[in-house]
Amino acid sequence: MRRFILIAVPYLWLAALFLIPFVIVLKISLSDVALARPPYMPQLDFAAGWDGFKSFFAALDFENFWFLTTDDLYWKAYLSSLRIALTSTVMTLLVGYPIAYAMARAAPEWRPTLLMLVILPFWTSFLIRVYAWMGILSNEGLLNQFLLWLGVINEPLTILNTNTAVYIGIVYTYLPFMILPIYSALERLDDSLLEAAEDLGCSRLSAFWLVTIPLSKNGIIAGCFLVFIPVIGEFVIPSLLGGSGTLMIGKVLWEEFFSNRDWPVASAVAVILLLILVIPIILFQRNEQKQREAEG
Amino acid sequence: MSQTVFAPWENPTEKPLIQFKNVTKRFGDFTAIDDLTQDIFAREFFALLGPSGCGKTTMMRMLAGFEAPTQGQIFIAGQDMAKIPPNKRAVNMMFQSYALFPHLSVWENIAFGLKREGKDKDTIAARVEEMLRLTRLSKFAKRKPHQISGGQRQRVALARSLAKAPKLLLLDEPLGALDKKLRQDTQFELMDIQEKTGTTFVIVTHDQEEAMTVASRVAVMDEGQIIQVATPAQIYEAPNSVYVADFIGDVNIISGRAKPNGEKVATQWAEGQPDIIGTTATKFDAGQEIHFAIRPEKVAISTEEPQDAANRVRGRVLDIAYLGNISTYHVELPTGHVIKAQTANTRRLSRRQITWEDPVWLSWTDTAGVLLER
Numbered sequence: 203m204r205r206f207i208l209i210a211v212p213y214l215w216l217a218a219l220f221l222i223p224f225v226i227v228l229k230i231s232l233s234d235v236a237l238a239r240p241p242y243m244p245q246l247d248f249a250a251g252w253d254g255f256k257s258f259f260a261a262l263d264f265e266n267f268w269f270l271t272t273d274d275l276y277w278k279a280y281l282s283s284l285r286i287a288l289t290s291t292v293m294t295l296l297v298g299y300p301i302a303y304a305m306a307r308a309a310p311e312w313r314p315t316l317l318m319l320v321i322l323p324f325w326t327s328f329l330i331r332v333y334a335w336m337g338i339l340s341n342e343g344l345l346n347q348f349l350l351w352l353g354v355i356n357e358p359l360t361i362l363n364t365n366t367a368v369y370i371g372i373v374y375t376y377l378p379f380m381i382l383p384i385y386s387a388l389e390r391l392d393d394s395l396l397e398a399a400e401d402l403g404c405s406r407l408s409a410f411w412l413v414t415i416p417l418s419k420n421g422i423i424a425g426c427f428l429v430f431i432p433v434i435g436e437f438v439i440p441s442l443l444g445g446s447g448t449l450m451i452g453k454v455l456w457e458e459f460f461s462n463r464d465w466p467v468a469s470a471v472a473v474i475l476l477l478i479l480v481i482p483i484i485l486f487q488r489n490e491q492k493q494r495e496a497e498g
Numbered sequence: 499m500s501q502t503v504f505a506p507w508e509n510p511t512e513k514p515l516i517q518f519k520n521v522t523k524r525f526g527d528f529t530a531i532d533d534l535t536q537d538i539f540a541r542e543f544f545a546l547l548g549p550s551g552c553g554k555t556t557m558m559r560m561l562a563g564f565e566a567p568t569q570g571q572i573f574i575a576g577q578d579m580a581k582i583p584p585n586k587r588a589v590n591m592m593f594q595s596y597a598l599f600p601h602l603s604v605w606e607n608i609a610f611g612l613k614r615e616g617k618d619k620d621t622i623a624a625r626v627e628e629m630l631r632l633t634r635l636s637k638f639a640k641r642k643p644h645q646i647s648g649g650q651r652q653r654v655a656l657a658r659s660l661a662k663a664p665k666l667l668l669l670d671e672p673l674g675a676l677d678k679k680l681r682q683d684t685q686f687e688l689m690d691i692q693e694k695t696g697t698t699f700v701i702v703t704h705d706q707e708e709a710m711t712v713a714s715r716v717a718v719m720d721e722g723q724i725i726q727v728a729t730p731a732q733i734y735e736a737p738n739s740v741y742v743a744d745f746i747g748d749v750n751i752i753s754g755r756a757k758p759n760g761e762k763v764a765t766q767w768a769e770g771q772p773d774i775i776g777t778t779a780t781k782f783d784a785g786q787e788i789h790f791a792i793r794p795e796k797v798a799i800s801t802e803e804p805q806d807a808a809n810r811v812r813g814r815v816l817d818i819a820y821l822g823n824i825s826t827y828h829v830e831l832p833t834g835h836v837i838k839a840q841t842a843n844t845r846r847l848s849r850r851q852i853t854w855e856d857p858v859w860l861s862w863t864d865t866a867g868v869l870l871e872r
Contacts, residue, residue: 392595392597394593394594394595394597395597395599397562397564397584397591397593397597398591398593398597398598398599399599399610400563400564400583400584400585401562401584401585401589401590401591401659402585402590402610402611402614402658402662403585403611403614403615403662404585404614405585408614412610413599416601417599417600417601419601496644
C-alpha cells in the first residue's frame, strides 16, 4: 500500500499538471470557433445524459488541423522556429562551453563564486532582463552609443527588432542552462586523464579533442536539449526583441489566441508543437538514462 | 660459465640512461626536491621509496615532463629534457589512478598511444594484440574500463603504457589499489614483463616490501633527498643511517658512545650493562655518539644463559606478537629499553616454552648488527 502511494504521487502530479491540461487543449483543438464564452463549441452538457455525450463527440473533428495545412504561415512558422532554436542552441554552446571549461579549470576556492555568478541573473525577473536588452540594443541604445563613441561606426546599427536581437536575447537568457550541465561534466573530469593523453603522445589540443570533448559529451547533449526544447516555443524574446520579420510559432500561437480569439486553431498549433517537441524530449530522456547506466 | 650479476652501477664505463644533476624543485616556499643528483641505468628496475611528501612522485613527474626542475638538469639518454614536452618523450607512465579513458574500450585504450604515432592499422592491431596477450587481457578487449575488475584495469594501464615500447616506464604506486594477494602476484608479473621487454622501470612506492621485491636498486628518500641507494639486500643488511634502518623493516636501535678497539667497536649504552660489541668498516672516534641497529630476527631468545654469544642481556617478556609463521617477543631490559626478538614458530603453539613475564636472555653475535653515525 505504501509503495502504491509512493508511486501514485508523481503520477497524480503528472496527471494534474500535464495530462488534464493536455486533454483540455486537445479537446479545444477539435472544437469549432464560436461567438460565445468560452469561444468554442461544443460544450459538454452533463444534464443531457448519454445523448449529450454522443452529440458532444459527434461535433468534434480535425478541421482545425486540416486548416493548419492550408495556410503556409503555420508550417513556415514551425520551420523558422526550429531553425532559430537550432542556430541559437549552437551559438549558446559555442559561448557556453568555454565559460564552463574556464569555470571547471578555475581554482577550487573560486568555483562556488563563479557558479553563483552564472545563476545570479535568475534573481531578477526574466521580463526585466529582456527589456534591459531593448535599452542596450535600440538605435539610441548603449551599444550603439558606445560604438559611435569608439568611432567604429558612423551610423547607428539596427539591431533591435531583427533576428540578431532575438539570437542575442536567447543566448543570453539560456546560457546558464548550457553552462551548468557542461560544467558538472567537466568538473568531474580527472586531470590525470589529460596527463595520460599527453604522456601517450597527444598535444594539448588533441588531448582536448580526444579526451575532454568526448568525456563532456553528455553535458553538451543535456545542455543543448535544455536550450533547444524551450526555445522552439519561445514567445517573449521574439515578440520583444524581434521584428515583424521574426517568425516563431510561439508568437503565432499568441496571436491566434489573443488577437484572433480563435482558441481551437491556437490549440491545434499547440498540440502540433507538443508533438514536435516530444521527439527531442524522448532523445533527451534516453541520453540521461544512458548516462546513468554508464555511471551505475 | 658463471652468470654475471646485473649491476651496471658498479661499472664506471657504463653510461647511465637517466641522470639527475643537482636538481631542485620548489613549489612556492616548499622544496620538494633538494639538490638531487642520481644516475639510473638502462634495464634497471629502480624503486623510489619514501613516506608521502618525500618528493618521490615529484621526481617521477619531472621524468615524465609534467613538472620542470626549478634548478639543475635532467638527462635521458644523454639528452637534456628541459625543453621537451611530455608528448615528445620516449617515456610512458602508468598512473596511480590508472587514468584509463572511460569512453574507450580496453583495445582502444591500449591503441591510443600507437594511433598518435600515426602507425598504420595493421601494425597497431598487431601490437595491441601482443600487449593483450602479454597482460592476459585478450578476452576483455571489447570491454569498457568500468566493466572490468581492479586487477584487470591495472593490467590495461600497464599494457597501455608499454604499447609504445618506451625507453623508460614510470610506475606511480602501481599496485596501491590492489589487495595483498593480488599485489604479490602482480609484483612478480611486473618483474617478468620487465625482463621480457627489457624496458627500464622506475617505480614510486611507499610500500617497502614492494620495493624490496621488485627492484634492482632501491632509493630511500626523505624530505626531497635520497638518503641511500643500494640493492634491496644492502639496504636491509647495511643501512647507512638510522632513518633507512627504521624505514625498511623492523629494527632495534640502541644509542650510546663508541669505544673503538681495532676492527671491533664497543658501544657503551647504559650504566652497569656490558658494552655491545659490533664489527664495522667505518672509523669511529672514542666517545663519539653511535647507534647500534639490529634486526629482530638476528636476536636470539632463550631461557638459559647462552655461553658462546658475543653479546647477551637479561630481560623480561613484555609482549608476544604471534604472526603465525613467526613470533615477535618484546623484551624489556632492566634499563627500560625494549628489544624485539623474532623466532620462527617451528613448534606448535601449545609447546611454546616462553610466555609473558618470563625472565629471558637475548643474545646476538658481533656481526649481527650495524653501527651507524646518524
